Amino acid sequence: MQIVHLSAECYPVAKVGGLADVVGALPKYLNNLDGVQSMVVMPFVENEFTKTRKLIMDYETTMPFGNRQLFVKILKNDDLGFPVFLVQIEGFTHREEVYGYRNDPYFFTAFQIAALNWIHQWALLPDVIHCHDYHTGFVPFFMKHAHQYPRFRNIPSIFTIHNGQYQGQMSWDVVDYFPWFNTWDLPLLEFDNTLHAMATAIKTAWRVTTVSPQYMKELMEGDSSLSGLLRHERKKCVGILNGIDIEEWNPATDNKLDHPYSRKTVEEGKKRNKQQLCDYFGFNSDYPIISFIGRFVDQKGADVLSDAIWKALTNYDSKINFLILGSGDNQLANGLEQMKIFTDGRFNCFIGYNEALAHKVYAGSDFLIMPSRFEPCGLNQFYALRYGTVPIVRTVGGLLDSVKDINDEGGNGIRFINLNTDDLLHSFYRATELYEDKERFQKTRKFIMKQDFSWETSAKKYMKLYEEFR
DSSP: OEEEEEOSOBTTTBOSSHHHHHHHHHHHHHHTSTTOEEEEEEEOOOSHHHHHSOOEEEEEEEEEETTEEEEEEEEEEOOSSSOEEEEEETTSTTOOSSSOOTTHHHHHHHHHHHHHHHHHTOSSOOSEEEEESGGGTTHHHHHHHOTTOGGGTTSOEEEEESOTTOOOEEOGGGGGGSOOOOGGGGGGTEETTEEEHHHHHHHHSSEEEESSHHHHHHHHHSSOTTHHHHHHTGGGEEEOOOOBOTTTSOTTTOTTOSSOOOSTTHHHHHHHHHHHHHHHHTOOTTSOEEEEEEEESGGGTHHHHHHHHHHHHHTSOOOOEEEEEEEEOHHHHHHHHHHGGGTTTSEEEEESOOHHHHHHHHHHOSEEEEOOSOOSSOSHHHHHHHTTOEEEEESSHHHHHHOOBTTSTTOOBEEEOSOSHHHHHHHHHHHHHHHHSHHHHHHHHHHHHTOOOBHHHHHHHHHHHHGGGO
C-alpha cells in the first residue's frame, strides 16, 4: 500500500508546531509495517535543512495558475527514513518561514495544485492521499470535482484536523486560481459565508480524523463553528491519538543530553540533569522544578499560568522552582522577564525556542505543566512521560485521553479541571506533596517511563483506517 502525506510541515525539514512532529514520525512508523510505502509531499522553504541537505531534482514542469504559467520543481530528500518531496514554485521560492506571508492563501493553493498535477501523472497512483490541516484542505475537493483529475475519483482522501482553531478562511478570489470545476459544486467550498478550506475538506474527504478521540468529541459538541458540520458528517469522523517517535525521544540515547539515563537509572539520571538545570537557571535543587514548554498563544494558557506562578511565589511563598521555555505574545514575554526580578530565584524563563534546551528541560524537570484552554492532542505530555517527568495537565482533548490522575488506578500525572489560578495553585500543592513522598515519587517515575505512547500503536490504527478502502 502506498500512502502520500500532504502537509505544510514535517520535522526536521520545517517545523512550527506539533503538526511537524506528527508528519515527521507517522510515515516512518507506517513504513515499518509490512507492504507499506509512505512518503511526504510538502512546500519548499528556504531554511537550514534545504540549504544543507542533499536535494535531488525529481520532476519539473510548468502549470497554469490564474492567467500565469508557473515553473514547478519537485525536489527529493531521502534522509529521514521515508522520502520527502519538496514542491518549489516560481514566484514563491524565497519563503524562509512556513507561514506568515500575505500571499499564504495563494501559495498553499498553488502547492496543492502542483502536488496533485505531479501525482496525477504517475503511472501507478497511490492507494491513499492523506491531507493534514487546512493548508491541504482543498485537495479532497479537487480529487472529486476538478475535471483535470479524473484518475483520482476512486482514490481515497483522508483529512486530519491537527488544530481546529486555524481553519483557512479565504477571500473568494482565490477560487479564480482553482482547476476547472462545475459551478454547482461551489456550495462545497462555502462555509460561514466565506471560502473555507477546512470545511471543504470535512465535506469532501472520504474520512476525517482528529489527533485524539476526545478532541473530536469536543469539536462536535463544543462551541466551535464547525461543530454542526462535523456532527452532520459524523459517520466518517474518527479520533486517533497521536504518538511520539521513541527513537528521537529516548533519554537513554538522546545526544542532546549531557547525562543520558534509562528507566533503571532514572533516579541518578534525573538528579544529574536537574542539577544542570539548577546551575544554569539559578535554582535551589532541593525544590521541585515545574516547567512549561510551549508557545505564548491563547490555546496554551500561559497567561493564566504566569498569574498562578506569581501568586504561588509571592502570596504563598511556595518552595518550588518554576521554569518557562517559550515564545509568542511579546507582552507576556516581557512580563515574564520582569517577574524574574521579584521572585527570589525561584522563577526563570527562556524566551525563544531551543530544541536542545527543550530536551534538557524534559530530562531535568520534576513536573511539566500544560494548562491548555484546548489541546487537540498535545505531544509534550508524551515527551515528559518518556523522560520520567510527571505531567500536570488540564482535563481537555488529548490530555484527557493520555493522562490519568495519580489518585486513580494506573494514574500517570496530575489533572485539574478549570483554567483558573485556584485550580493551578491546587495542582502545584499536589505536585509538592508527591515530590515530598520520595518513595511514591520514584515509583511514579519508573511507572510512567514504561508506558507506550509510540507511533507504532497509532500507525496500526491509521493502517486499519486506510484498509477500509481496499
